[in-house]
Amino acid sequence: MNRADEADFRAFVAARSTSLLWFAHLLTGDRHAAEDIVQTALAKTAAGWSRVRHKENPEGYVRRAIVNTHLNGLRRRPWREQPHGDVPELATDRRPESDLDERDAMWHALSGLPPRQRAVLVLRYYEDLSESDIAEVLGCSRGTVKSQAAKGLLHLRRIVQKEDAST
Amino acid sequence: MTDVEKLLRQTLADPRHRLEPLPGMYDGVRERARHRQQRMVQLASAVTVVVVIAGVATAVGLNTHSPRKAQPAASLSASPPAHGQFNRVDVGAGSTGYLSVTPSAIFLAQTDPNGLVTVSPSDLSVAKQIVTPDAVQGTAVDEDRGLVWTWSSTQSTTDASGSSASTDSTSIHAYQTSTLAKTVEASLPYYTFSAVALRGELWLATSAGLYVVDNTNGSPTATKVSGGQVFSVAADDAHHRVLFSVHVDTPTTSSSANTMGFIAVHAIDSNTRRMTTVGAPLPVGKESIAVVDGQVWVAGYGSDSLLIHLDASTLRPIGVGVGSLDTLDLGPGAIVWPGASVVWVRAGGSEALSCMDPKTGAVLEQWDAVQGPVASVVGRAYAASDGSLEQLTLAGGCKG
Numbered sequence: 154m155n156r157a158d159e160a161d162f163r164a165f166v167a168a169r170s171t172s173l174l175w176f177a178h179l180l181t182g183d184r185h186a187a188e189d190i191v192q193t194a195l196a197k198t199a200a201g202w203s204r205v206r207h208k209e210n211p212e213g214y215v216r217r218a219i220v221n222t223h224l225n226g227l228r229r230r231p232w233r234e235q236p237h238g239d240v241p242e243l244a245t246d247r248r249p250e251s252d253l254d255e256r257d258a259m260w261h262a263l264s265g266l267p268p269r270q271r272a273v274l275v276l277r278y279y280e281d282l283s284e285s286d287i288a289e290v291l292g293c294s295r296g297t298v299k300s301q302a303a304k305g306l307l308h309l310r311r312i313v314q315k316e317d318a319s320t
Numbered sequence: 321m322t323d324v325e326k327l328l329r330q331t332l333a334d335p336r337h338r339l340e341p342l343p344g345m346y347d348g349v350r351e352r353a354r355h356r357q358q359r360m361v362q363l364a365s366a367v368t369v370v371v372v373i374a375g376v377a378t379a380v381g382l383n384t385h386s387p388r389k390a391q392p393a394a395s396l397s398a399s400p401p402a403h404g405q406f407n408r409v410d411v412g413a414g415s416t417g418y419l420s421v422t423p424s425a426i427f428l429a430q431t432d433p434n435g436l437v438t439v440s441p442s443d444l445s446v447a448k449q450i451v452t453p454d455a456v457q458g459t460a461v462d463e464d465r466g467l468v469w470t471w472s473s474t475q476s477t478t479d480a481s482g483s484s485a486s487t488d489s490t491s492i493h494a495y496q497t498s499t500l501a502k503t504v505e506a507s508l509p510y511y512t513f514s515a516v517a518l519r520g521e522l523w524l525a526t527s528a529g530l531y532v533v534d535n536t537n538g539s540p541t542a543t544k545v546s547g548g549q550v551f552s553v554a555a556d557d558a559h560h561r562v563l564f565s566v567h568v569d570t571p572t573t574s575s576s577a578n579t580m581g582f583i584a585v586h587a588i589d590s591n592t593r594r595m596t597t598v599g600a601p602l603p604v605g606k607e608s609i610a611v612v613d614g615q616v617w618v619a620g621y622g623s624d625s626l627l628i629h630l631d632a633s634t635l636r637p638i639g640v641g642v643g644s645l646d647t648l649d650l651g652p653g654a655i656v657w658p659g660a661s662v663v664w665v666r667a668g669g670s671e672a673l674s675c676m677d678p679k680t681g682a683v684l685e686q687w688d689a690v691q692g693p694v695a696s697v698v699g700r701a702y703a704a705s706d707g708s709l710e711q712l713t714l715a716g717g718c719k720g
Contacts (some may be wrong), residue, residue: 166346174339179332184339185606185621189652192345197354199529210673215658224706252330265455267432269706278325298333305434310324 162202167194169212176216179275180223182264194218216280217290220272224291225265255313262312270305273298352652385690402716404675404687408708409444411437415707420461420468421695425497426702427468428709436470436500439709441700448494448499454491460517467494467503469522473512490528494535506533506540515610516555516562518590523562525550530564532593545593546586554609554658557618559632561587561596563616565607583607585635599635602628610656610663615678617663621653627665629681659696661719666694673703675718685718696720 170191186279198205198215205211263271269291276282276290287298321329346415413428415435421427425437425447435456438448454472461468473490488511494504510526517523522533522547530546530553546564553564565583583604587597604620611617627650631638650667657664662684665674673694675685690712692704701712701720714720 156398163346166349170341170345171338174341175337178339187339188342188345189621192348192352192652193668195349199349199353218605255327256331256334260334260337261329263331265431269707274328278329293363306322306324306328308432309328310322313324313327 158203158206161206162199165206165211169215173215173219176275176279177219177223179279180220180268180272182260186223190219192202194222197222220276220290224268224272247315252264258313259309262309265312266305266308270308273301274305274309277302325493348652380645389645402718403687404673404685404690404715404718405713406687406690406703406705406710407713409439409711411439411444411446411709412449416692416704416709417539417707418456418459418693419695419702419704419709420459421697421700421702422461422463422497423697426695426709427461427497428704429459429470431455436468436495438497440498444711448500450495458512458515460522461497461514462494462517462520462522463497465520466497467517467520468497468500469494469504469515469517469657471512471515471522471524474512490524490526492524492533492540494522504533504535504540506535506542508533508542513551514553516553518555518557518562521590522642523553523555523564523590525553525564526629530562530588543593545588546595551583551672552607552609554611555590556587556611556614558614559587560590562590563587563609563611565609565618567605568601581605583618583620585609585616585630587635597633597635599630600637602637604628604653606653608655608657610658610678612663612678613657613661615663617656617676619654619656621667621668626650626653626668627656627681651717657694659694659701659720660698662696664694664696664701675701675714675716675720677717683717685714687712 173191174187177190178184181187181190194215194252198218205214263274266274272291273287276287282290284295284298288295291298353568355442375612385636409634411428411467415432416428416430418429421682424441426441428437428439429452430437434452436450436452436456439445440447452470455474456470459468459470460461471490471492473488475488488509490506490508490510490512492506492508493502495502508524508526508531510528510531513525513527515522515524520534520536524531524533527549529548530543530550531542533540533542546566548566548585549567550564553562556563563585565585568582568584582601584601585599586595588595592647602618602620604618604622604626607618607620609616609618614632616632616635618628618630620626628637630636652668654668655666659675663678665675665676673690675686676683690703690705690710692702692706696702698720699714699716703710703712
């Protein structure tokens with residue numbers, strides 16, 4: 154990496170790392186895993202930054218690297234890590250407690266999804282990607298994306314309903 | 321948009337899931353990039369040397385009659401570990417997350433749907449299959465007693481009246497290995513990180529200490545053996561003991577220091593349940609322990625010393641990544657699993673799975689694209705990779 158590329162890459166990391174970490178946290182549900190994934194994806198991207206920085210959407214490229222690092226790499230370690238990482242307390246939000254409870258139940262339910270299903274839902278409902286774009290990111294067909302999303306939503310619906318019934 | 325979709329969208333956008341990067345994040349990225357670059361250069365060099373030697377061998381006629389004759393020359397020149405192959409095994413619709421292996425069976429814990437599956441190692445067909453009451457998060461086989469143990473932990477957080485409370489629990493089951501008939505059912509009010517089966521007992525590393533579930537008199541009882549948060553546990557059957565790790569320091573936020581804190585490996589007599597040895601502090605977190613042929617290895621995540629060979633009697637380090645640091649790009653850390661005669665190492669930097677000699681630390685074989693936990697017996701090794709069962713092809717001195 155030449156000096157200009159390195160300066161640009163450093164600026165990108167400084168500006169976008171919080172957002173990338175958030176995204177990775179949604180994929181993994183675990184702070185340490187999220188940090189690992191983001192650092193690995195950025196390290197992979199660094200080598201080709203002179204090319205990546207001139208793309209229309211460099212951050213989108215890095216996010217794809219994050220998804221693929223997560224799905225292909227050792228980051229999928231539910232056998233080693235608690236899926237419910239330390240969730241920071243809300244300092245100023247004054248939403249009704251029931252909303253928070255619902256979201257906590259949903260976050261808990263997300264942790265029970267297989268990684269690929271979870272990735273499909275995060276890309277669809279957080280990144281707002283189309284089915285075609287998700288298929289391209291994950292290297293699968295649109296049909297697979299649709300079925301994974303449907304399965305994932307069904308699982309979430311069941312879990313959330315079960316938790317609602319138990320409270 | 322359905323209610324679930326709306327709630328999912330709100331949950332994903334919930335600012336409580338936002339993370340702030342730790343200081344020195346860019347330095348970490350640069351370090352990993354440097355590791356990757358070094359590894360690429362090593363791989364490229366190895367490939368170049370192999371190609372050159374194969375070309376020379378062909379040119380001088382060694383390859384004229386049998387293409388295989390070039391292979392010894394190539395293997396001598398390549399980097400030490402063999403490049404491993406693997407085959408995906410079709411075991412039905414479920415997603416495989418955990419596995420245990422014996423000489424006569426492979427036990428798979430699956431989700432979607434939840435179940436426990438026995439696969440025959442001879443033809444890799446599904447021999448038995450049962451539905452489990454929950455999504456299993458770990459398996460352990462007790463060959464002596466013919467039991468396969470499973471456990472599943474949940475952690476629920478409630479927020480009422482401005483205060484938070486956390487409720488952990490683990491449900492534990494044991495099934496006959498031959499029939500998968502359920503024989504033990506127990507529970508613990510704590511989160512289980514890992515567990516190991518030993519002579520009719522299941523030893524659990526939990527959020528509230530080391531516990532042992534004993535079913536010797538037909539009625540399961542859970543006993544607390546040691547306190548504190550215990551993250552990893554391993555059986556050392558030859559010495560009638562269980563090793564486990566205890567957090568002994570608090571993490572520091574200083575970017576120059578190890579952020580994962582320190583752990584110490586402890587040994588406890590599996591018969592008397594008395595502590596016999598307390599090891600030296602080790603600068604790792606999210607650690608794992610593997611005991612193979614009397615050799616003790618610890619891996620974890622942290623700033624350095626991520627793969628540590630311990631003296632079996634004192635549990636103090638006798639080497640760090642002995643013989644393997646040149647081959648393993650550990651990056652942020654590693655995980656170890658015990659094999660029958662090897663230690664399996666998942667390296668964070670290269671994301672490779674390695675088969676390591678427990679005595680020398682030499683890497684015998686390496687796989688690039690096999691994820692998930694690994695289990696092996698002599699001559700056979702398997703991984704639960706991305707929801708599927710992968711059979712690893714053993715070569716290069718890796719005996720499984």
